[in-house]
Amino acid sequence: MKSGLVTIKDIARELNISASTVSRALKNHPDISEETKRAVNELAQKLNYQPNAVALSLKQRRSHTIGVIIPEIVHYFFSSVISGIEDVAYDAGFNVIICQSNERYEREVANARTLLASRVDGVLVSVSKHTEDFQHLHNLQDNNIPLVFYDRIVPGLEADQVIIDDLDASYRATRHLIETGRKRIVHFAGPQKLLIGRQRKDGYVKALEEAGLEVDPSLIIEADSFEKARLAVMRLLNEKKKFDGVFATNDLTAIGAMQTIQKRGFKIPDEIAVVGFSDGRFSGITDPTLTSVDQHGYEMGTVATEMLLRRITSENSDYPYETRVLNADLIVRGSSVFL
Amino acid sequence: MKSGLVTIKDIARELNISASTVSRALKNHPDISEETKRAVNELAQKLNYQPNAVALSLKQRRSHTIGVIIPEIVHYFFSSVISGIEDVAYDAGFNVIICQSNERYEREVANARTLLASRVDGVLVSVSKHTEDFQHLHNLQDNNIPLVFYDRIVPGLEADQVIIDDLDASYRATRHLIETGRKRIVHFAGPQKLLIGRQRKDGYVKALEEAGLEVDPSLIIEADSFEKARLAVMRLLNEKKKFDGVFATNDLTAIGAMQTIQKRGFKIPDEIAVVGFSDGRFSGITDPTLTSVDQHGYEMGTVATEMLLRRITSENSDYPYETRVLNADLIVRGSSVFL
DNA sequence: CTGAAAGCGCTAACAC
């Protein structure tokens, strides 16, 4: 005797009318008399009737649910994205099923299967770092489930996409250092086999070149973690390399650099300025606070969801795929200028 | 022409057999001949048949989906909890719908309604800070949807619960400071109207008393944020209060304290030791690294989900409600001892 | 203005 949940039939029986009348009354259908409507709505209220979304989904072949495939929720950026997704989806009357791939390909494939089985109306996806085969995503598309990629896109796949303009953001971050008088700027770069790593480096190079500054390869170091930054800074200082600025590919790297620089007796930002990228969580609690790029995860979530809902709800959804490029903002704090 | 998704009927038609035979063949029913099974499974594979979970839910009045109401996903602790929930749920063949209340009561009520409409089989809930009326949760229970509370529990409600032993964790954190020789320990406490705030203070007091140390009320200060800690430390130092240890109700508060202590020229841990509580994200990147309590969010998620699934899948689910109390571990790092 | 009937995709008694 599970589900004591009241159905439309219960209301019909009680009122001695048909289920279809109840259904119509509840949706305020013009054909139904005011009186019947009132009676139905009153009873529904009293019995605490909740429409069964499952039955609706089956009937309408539309679940009003969107799926989200996300690498790892624990990252501030991704959890912000989720907030953006949820807000837009709920406002439009859609539910959200979130699936973490945990950066694992097999899990991502399982996620796609789950979402397909749940008959979600569309999927937002950011692929795992190890995804190289895209059959599971094609599979969704083959079944007429629209996809929107956010942040981690898949070059080959035909779909809507939302990304951050990494190159431009890096360019602006680096230019900020240049404009505040820095001449020899170290770049701690991400893996160059990842698009994101290359773009951030390219933005850095572009800013230097535009300003007529030398691009010294020995100042570009592949280091994208707290620990790697510490080691790299120590090496630079031991080698008596001169530098007055650091632009790091993420905040943790920037913080590792900051700490080591300070430990070795240099003042930030007086002698060396430091700028990070994204993450968002840490920038306020360092000393000095960290100048960094805000990736606007929330906005990315809202934009991606709007694009998806548009495709889901459009009569004709075969308009061309679109790529939205969001701007990231440089947030200037104490690690690059005196506040 | 939405849903090109293949159904059991498509397979039946193609093979000139009935839908029920297909259904049985797919679930490897003993009555069905090997030959038929093979043919069905082959075609299912070829057509990439995916069972329609929506139809199943309707039929079985069981969605194999659990709902999660969570205050804010952006906190490391809560996102860890989600990972734990997902892992256990997926292993058991359950989907997860996550709803953020964003610490707002109205949103939480809406979440409960959504989950009810989706006919989830059970709900994991951590109430928002502002929830004082519990009708929406009773409503779920009235509809035979089992609830398990995690972390933020509701004293009055009859339901399973999973919590952290905050008192014990604080006690151990404080005792650690005492055992490493601290005699005058400041406590930056959380709001005393919250259970969590009181318990953490009580653990601190208990450790002091047990060690025969004076409990000086002027060393117990309500401060639970980065900024409040900064101000409080400045005040203490300006008043020339002597103290050699700090136990803060959360990590951000501890970090605010650390920074200010260091700025005023005191060495950590030499002159003053600092211990935080939870959060988990920041403890590794401070200088020195922060001794703190690990709240084991992932474990909390797994335990809560196991309790919920047990209630969902039990024949007889009216066994007594249970409260599980998890231990939190003190992680000793550089802010309290020399490593 | 309201009711009867069919059907969304699937399963499970009940036939044969």
Next chain:
DNA sequence: GTGTTAGCGCTTTCAG
């Protein structure tokens, strides 16, 4: 071994 039928809860023609 397999098919027929009914039904999960709801909407929606089509009748009246």
